[in-house]
Amino acid sequence: MGQRGARAQGRRDRRRVRGRNRLRTRMVLGGVALGVLSLGGGAALAHLEAGSAAPAASPQPDARSSAPASPKVPAAPSASAGHSARPSPGTSGSTRPSTSPGPSKSTVPHSGKGTFTAARAAGDKVGTGPLRRYTVKVEDGIDLSATQAAHEIEEILAHPRGWAAHGRGSFQLVDEGADFVVFIATPATADRLCLAEGLNTRGELNCETRQGVVVNLKRWMLGSPTFSGTPAEYRHLIINHEVGHEIGIRSHMGCPGPGKPAPVMMQQIKGLKGCVSNAWPYDEDGRYITGPIVP
Structure with a gap:
């Protein structure tokens, strides 16, 4: 081979080397790119698999709503004044009723100890005619002052x-x-004392016995549904009616006519029969309020 041919051969050899080098470079770059793509694809696949492996948790119910609702407790019914809210006709000069709420039936005990404590109280003689001395005894264990009750009864008996x-x-x-x-x-003790005299008071009524007057605590504290006045005013009727028996009026009376005041000796708790409730033996002019005798 001549020099010119040798130079031409050398150039061809160098071109082949450069071609192989460029091919290697392309292969290397292609491999690197493929590796990068593989890594990226793997990372993307890993992220996708991780997302599918941990699905979003379902929302939890609110703790306040998951607890069972507490049952509503109905409010205890408040004590009603009822009939005691209306003024009592013809009771001028009576003691003023208390403005504080009265007791409810649930606060009046049905029974008590059956023993009594006498009021340590004494007063002056009032009125004219045969003298009758009296004492007041309240059953032990109930929330009522014997002395206070005694003075209230004293005022009733001294009323004009x-x-x-x-x-x-x-x-x-x-x-x-x-x-x-x-x-x-208490009602149970009152029933026992009255029944000893043959009187059935059924846990509701008062009576007069050989020892004196028996007042049912329920009537003393709550009054009567037939009486148009406060329990304090109804106590006037209780005492005047039972003391009426004590002074010798043995019979009960009926209603003298529609719209007229009921006699104090009428059993007003059993119905007014057209009369107007009344707590006093006499009207404001001093006339005795009477009615037909009930056999």
Whole structure:
């Protein structure tokens, strides 16, 4: 081979080397690119698989709504004044009723100890006519002051429309040596004392016995559904009615006519029969309120 041919051969050899080098470079770059693509694809696949392996958790219910609702407890019914909210007709000069809420039936005990404590209280004689001394006893264990009750009864018997003011008798509160006793007793005890005299009071009524007057605590505290006045005013009727028996009025009376005041000796708790409830033996002019005798 001549020099020119040798140079031409050398150039061809160098071109082949450069071609092989460029091919290697392309292969290397292609491999690198393929590797990068493989890594990226793997990363993307890993992210996708991770996402599918951990699906979004379903929302949890709110803790407040998941707890069972507490049952509603109905409010205890408040004590109703009922009939005691209306003023009592014809009771001028009576003691003022308390403005505080009255007791409910649930606060009046049905039974008690059956023993009594006498009020340590004494007063002056009131009225004209035969003297009757009395003491007041309250059953033990109930929330009622015997002394307070005694003074309230004393005021009732001294009232201008009461028995003492019209010559039917005089009365004096004493703490010993009494002619009769006013017992204030729970319904069960009142029933027992009254039944001893053959009187069935059914846990509701008062009575008059050989020892004196038995007042049912329920009536003393709550009044009567037929009486248009407060329990304090109804206590006037209780005392005047039972003391009426004590001074010798043995019979009950009926209603004298529609719209007229009921006699104090009428059993008003059993119905007014058209009359207007009344707590006093006499009207404001001093006339005795009477009615037909009930056989």
